Amino acid sequence: MLGSKPLSKLMKSLLHKYLIALTAYDTLIIFLFLISHPNISAWLFDDVFVKKNGLLYYIDFRPGYPPLGKLPYLFLYNTLNSEESILFYHLITLNVVLTILFKLLKDITAKRKAVILTLTTAFYPPLIWVTIGNPHADLLALLWLLLSIYFIKNKNPMMVGIFSGLGFLTKIYNVMLLLPAFVLFKGWERMVLLSSFLVTFFAVSAPFLALDPLMYLSTFTHHSLRGPSESVFALLDGYFSHTGFRHPTYEATIYAWQFALVYTPSNLDHFRYAWNYPQLRYLSLAFQMIFLLLFSLMAIRASHDAKMLKVISLASLSYFIFSAFWNPILSIPHFILIVLITLDAKIVYQILILIGFAVVDSLHFLVWFPGLPFGVHLGLLVVTVSRAILTSIALYIAAGDRGGGS
Amino acid sequence: MRILKTLSVTLFIIILFTASILCLNLINFIKTDTKIIVSHTHTRVGLPTVIEVPNFNKYDRVYLILNANTPITNIVIKPKDALVPLPLDVEGTEADIAYPILMSKNFFFVANTTSSAQLILYMQPEIPYAVKDFEGKTISEVFGYIENDKEYMGIDVKAVEFSQNGFTQTLLIYPLNEIIQPDFQVEGELKLLEGKIAYVNFILMTDNDLYGFNVAPFTLKSNTSIKFDINAGTRELFNRTGAFLGQRVLFIALSVGLHNKQFSTNETAHARVAIGDIMITNHGKKITIKSHAYYEYDLPYRLYIFHKFQPTLEHVLLVLALTLEVFACSYVVVKLWRSEGG
Numbered sequence: 001m002l003g004s005k006p007l008s009k010l011m012k013s014l015l016h017k018y019l020i021a022l023t024a025y026d027t028l029i030i031f032l033f034l035i036s037h038p039n040i041s042a043w044l045f046d047d048v049f050v051k052k053n054g055l056l057y058y059i060d061f062r063p064g065y066p067p068l069g070k071l072p073y074l075f076l077y078n079t080l081n082s083e084e085s086i087l088f089y090h091l092i093t094l095n096v097v098l099t100i101l102f103k104l105l106k107d108i109t110a111k112r113k114a115v116i117l118t119l120t121t122a123f124y125p126p127l128i129w130v131t132i133g134n135p136h137a138d139l140l141a142l143l144w145l146l147l148s149i150y151f152i153k154n155k156n157p158m159m160v161g162i163f164s165g166l167g168f169l170t171k172i173y174n175v176m177l178l179l180p181a182f183v184l185f186k187g188w189e190r191m192v193l194l195s196s197f198l199v200t201f202f203a204v205s206a207p208f209l210a211l212d213p214l215m216y217l218s219t220f221t222h223h224s225l226r227g228p229s230e231s232v233f234a235l236l237d238g239y240f241s242h243t244g245f246r247h248p249t250y251e252a253t254i255y256a257w258q259f260a261l262v263y264t265p266s267n268l269d270h271f272r273y274a275w276n277y278p279q280l281r282y283l284s285l286a287f288q289m290i291f292l293l294l295f296s297l298m299a300i301r302a303s304h305d306a307k308m309l310k311v312i313s314l315a316s317l318s319y320f321i322f323s324a325f326w327n328p329i330l331s332i333p334h335f336i337l338i339v340l341i342t343l344d345a346k347i348v349y350q351i352l353i354l355i356g357f358a359v360v361d362s363l364h365f366l367v368w369f370p371g372l373p374f375g376v377h378l379g380l381l382v383v384t385v386s387r388a389i390l391t392s393i394a395l396y397i398a399a400g401d402r403g404g405g406s
Numbered sequence: 407m408r409i410l411k412t413l414s415v416t417l418f419i420i421i422l423f424t425a426s427i428l429c430l431n432l433i434n435f436i437k438t439d440t441k442i443i444v445s446h447t448h449t450r451v452g453l454p455t456v457i458e459v460p461n462f463n464k465y466d467r468v469y470l471i472l473n474a475n476t477p478i479t480n481i482v483i484k485p486k487d488a489l490v491p492l493p494l495d496v497e498g499t500e501a502d503i504a505y506p507i508l509m510s511k512n513f514f515f516v517a518n519t520t521s522s523a524q525l526i527l528y529m530q531p532e533i534p535y536a537v538k539d540f541e542g543k544t545i546s547e548v549f550g551y552i553e554n555d556k557e558y559m560g561i562d563v564k565a566v567e568f569s570q571n572g573f574t575q576t577l578l579i580y581p582l583n584e585i586i587q588p589d590f591q592v593e594g595e596l597k598l599l600e601g602k603i604a605y606v607n608f609i610l611m612t613d614n615d616l617y618g619f620n621v622a623p624f625t626l627k628s629n630t631s632i633k634f635d636i637n638a639g640t641r642e643l644f645n646r647t648g649a650f651l652g653q654r655v656l657f658i659a660l661s662v663g664l665h666n667k668q669f670s671t672n673e674t675a676h677a678r679v680a681i682g683d684i685m686i687t688n689h690g691k692k693i694t695i696k697s698h699a700y701y702e703y704d705l706p707y708r709l710y711i712f713h714k715f716q717p718t719l720e721h722v723l724l725v726l727a728l729t730l731e732v733f734a735c736s737y738v739v740v741k742l743w744r745s746e747g748g
Contacts, residue, residue, distance in 0.1 A: 045498030053492055113472050188743040195736035201728045210725040213432060214439075214715045217434045246504035250492040250514040254467050258440055259623075268613055268656070269506040314569065376614050392603065 022098070025122055026091055031129055033087050038133025040083040043165040047077040049249045058208040062219040062252050064245065067204055068170040069137025090131040093139040098122055100146045101336065105343075107153070108306040113347055117339050120354050125362040126331050138329045139173035140211035145316070145333055148177045149340070153309050157185045165200025172220060173319055173333075176237040180315040184308070214255050222256035227273025228324035230364070232384050233280045238267065240377050242368065243327050245271055284324040291318030306343060310398060313340035321391055326384075338391075341398040353394055360386045410742050415657055417735035424728045431724070443709040448474075451701045455527040461488070462517045463712050469710040470513040470525060474536030474658055475581075476705055480528040481513060488523040489515035503538050505613075508657065509538060510536075510579060531699035533559050535578035540661060541680075542574030543567040550699035551599070551680045558680035559664065559697035560599065565675035568666040578681070579611075579659040580695055586610070586650050587689040588638050592658070592683065596622060597631040600678035603664035607643065608636055610650050611657040617650045618643040624668065656688070 046063055055061045063070045076085045098118055105114035132139055144167030151159035160181045167174025178197060185193055202209075208216040228234035229243045245252070246269075251259055264306065265274035275281050295315035302308035317337040320330065335357055342350045360383050367379035374382070415442040432738075449455045459468055468489055472478065483489050492514045496504045502512070513525075551558040565574045596606060606622035619642060621634035638648045662679055669675040686693040717745050 042498060045495065048498070049495050157743075162740045188739065188746055192736075192743045195732070195739045198732050199736045202732050206725060206729045207727075210722045211717055212715050213428075213721075213725070214436070238612075244497060246496060246511055248496075248502070248514065249495040249507055253492070253514075253516070254469070254712045255439070256469075257436070258710070261440060261442065262471070262504060262708075262710060266506070272506065 018099075018102070022095055023129040025098075026095065027028070029091060029094075029128065030087070032128065033132045036132060038134050040086050043135050044073060044077055046232075046249060046252070047074050051078065052391070055253065056217045059212045060215070060220060060253055062215055062222060065137045065171060066169045066219060067148055067208070068140065068166060069374075069375060072140070073135050086135050087132065090135075090139055093126070093143055094131050097139060100143065100150060101339075101379075102152070104146060104150050105308075105339075108309055110275065112316060113343075116351065117346060117354075120351060121149075121336060121339060122286060124332070124335055124354075124358050126328050126335070126365060129365065130329055131288045134329065135390050136275050137171050138332055140148065141167060141174055142333055142336065144170055144174050146173065146336070148181070149309065149312060149316075152177070152181050152184065152312055153305055157181070161193045161196025161198075162186075162200050165197040168197075168363070169204050170313070171224065176292060176319050177312075177316060177353050180299050181310050183296040184299050215325075216378070218256040221332055222271075225260055225272050225277050226325065227267070228280070228284075229270060229326060230328075230380060230384070231324050231326040232388060233324035234286050234326070235380060237276050239270075239273075240380060241270065241360055243270055243325070247271055263340060281324060284322050287322035288319050291306045291315070291322065294318075305327060310343060313337045313397065328361060330364040331364065332359070335361065338394050342394055344400070345397045349397060353390060353397070356390045356393075357387070360390060407692065407742070407745060411740055414448070414735060414742065415739040417731055419733060419736060421728065421731045424724060424731060428721075428728060429726045431721065432715075435713075439713040439715075441711040441713075443711075444707075445709070446704050447704040449492070449527075449529050449703055449705040451529060454654070455529055455705060456480075457525040457707060457709060459523045459525060459709065459711065461522055463520045463713060463716070464517055465714040465716065466517040466710040467710075467714065468515040468517060468523075469708075469712065470515075471708040471710075472511045472513075472527075473539065473706060474509050474511045475534060476510060476511075476532045476703070477530040477537050477546065479530055479547070482526040482528075483515070484524040484526060485521070488517065488519050488521055489525075490518050491515050500543065501539055501541075503540055503577065505656075508536065508538070508579060510534055519728070527705075529705065530694075531701050532703040533699050534695050535580050535660075536581060537561070538577045540577050541571070541663075542569040544574045544576050544664075546576055548699055548704050550701070553597075554682070556682065557696075557698055558597070558682050559699050560678065560680045562600075562678045563662050563664065563676060564665050565666070565669075568664075568675075572666045574664045574675075576662045577609070577659045579657050580684075582655050582658050582686070582693075582715040584688050584691075585654050586638075586652065588651060588687065589687060590638050590651070591687040592636040592684065594621075594687075595631060595633045595682035596660075597680040597682075598622070598626050598628050598677065599680055601674075601676040602628075602664070602668045603677045603679065604663040604668060605661075606679065607663070608634065609659040609661055609662045610653075610655045611659060612650070612653045612655055615653070616660075617646070624665070654742050 031090055037067065050057060050061050057063055057070060057074060058067060069078050072089060076089060101121060102114055102118040105117055148160050148167060149161040151163060164174055164178050173246065182190055205216065228237055228239055263269060265271040265272050267274050267276055292315050295311050295318060299308055299311040302311050320334045338357060342353060364383040367376060447455055462468060494500055494502055496502060504732040530548050531550060537546050537548065545564045547562045547568055549560045551560040563576045568574055592608060603622060603625050603626060605620055608619045608621050619636050619640055622632050626632060640653055641647050660681065662677060664675055664677055681697050683697050684695040
């Protein structure tokens, strides 16, 4: 009979404690999956379409995500075609995401704080929802984002280049980390950063570039036709609908500029949008670029790792805060960046603000469910304004060094 | 070290050179990758209407767009296998009621050969409404109908496939684009000529909401007329009253619903409904939708021939060269970095 001694020894080891916590967490996620029965397959309509019509992604058809964001789902749909397989893919990715986050936090703050923040992130409702029932690229994109930040902190330009490249090939926003990284690194490090990014890009993209470079490039460029959604900018422009390609799926078999020729831009069509106030678009872009550049430059003067991490996270956060485009899934990287920028705050304040974001982001998700007492207009107004207020509080906290970091 | 630096600069110049050739080739292709034909043709119901599709290459995409108020019975491709149609799918559903295509009927083909082709269309009469399936699948046929010197527009809806809730719902949509004021009123008349309906509803469509009102119940017997009058005080199907006031209503629609339990297995599940003129009052303005079916009309259409890039050996070699050059340059750069203690 095994005594209680080996078990207590096992529990004492941090790694083992972590593995036990992760197993318990995964069991909970699987349980939630089993009781909620989310209709994951409904999101895979483009995978169904390309399979039925003998089309190939990036050669005949431009999906909404770059290859690393889309192909894992196509592979799972074509081989296993089960919702459980997608759940397990998500769970593995999420476990790695939480592990990297914990490692990153443990390196720059107290272990207790790292544990509390990792747990808070793990129970953040949109993260659980995406893991259980939303087959989009966001979890994998988050992994590359965290790895890029981790290696910026560790001053390894090659790994930053590789992970930014993998991030860009999963979800485009990951490329923005190249700017603060480029500013931080010096001399040949910068060349290593850029060349490792390009090597990663070409290693994955070469087959698609050889067979139809225009369809492949359209995957990235068609986003420029899109309008705002679910953001302050969207509401100011009078767009109260959500994202999504509400067009015939076959229109993804033509290049982005060909698609643009078919439709006159309209303020009802998210994918061929005519802004009521075009200035808003440029304002959003200008704010994104100015603050990304500003925080990137500030990173040079960061005196220690924790501060550099905060400024790098602020640079990334600029993209999200001033983005004209938002949806409940985009709240996830935003939430994690909020965790990283508020590390200086006392843990109580930090947890309170994170709970505030969790409530607002969950409410945002619920806005789209029919039958709520408030309509879409009021619901979106409440969540976008609340998020703006919470973000301002988080930035206020981030602006001061209150010595709660360790 | 010096050799490595020279090599990295040389490789960088070669990369720029290869990338430039590649880009120039692609720009040259893009310049002529689309042919657009915006035209119209005279149509008479009962006779085929022919649209020529000139000079396409294999794998090119051919896109035909018609107005949805000129319903189509059938489309035939000549030669048969020259163009392969791709099925309609909007985020996993066959219903083409998404706003960007609400008032159009779209047909998409992939070229199976390098040649020319003809699209032979069998059209129905032109009516004021776009006809669209919202739930289930139906075959609709529109027609003109006169009774007591009064003109109606008719629609015969046959259920092909009921949705999971047992219904089919066919919409007759008309663009309105008005902000609804307190004096809003809709008056109209319809008649069930044959078959059975589950309902006929009147719908106001905003950018993200629907406001529905029942105008004919399932109890309506065939050969019976019913008049309807909807205003700001009329209670909606969702039990709201006046919730649409101040909203921008983009489209209005009449929806004809059928339910599978109303029909026995050997009975054709259908309803033949005649719709009279509809009068809308809003902000003192009066809009009349005249119910008339035109059997001979001018059919506007847009035809797009989108050329698809076909890789040549030169192109594949250029991409391969560019990839190898990037790899080589990166290898040299990493060596230089390592040699400087990286």
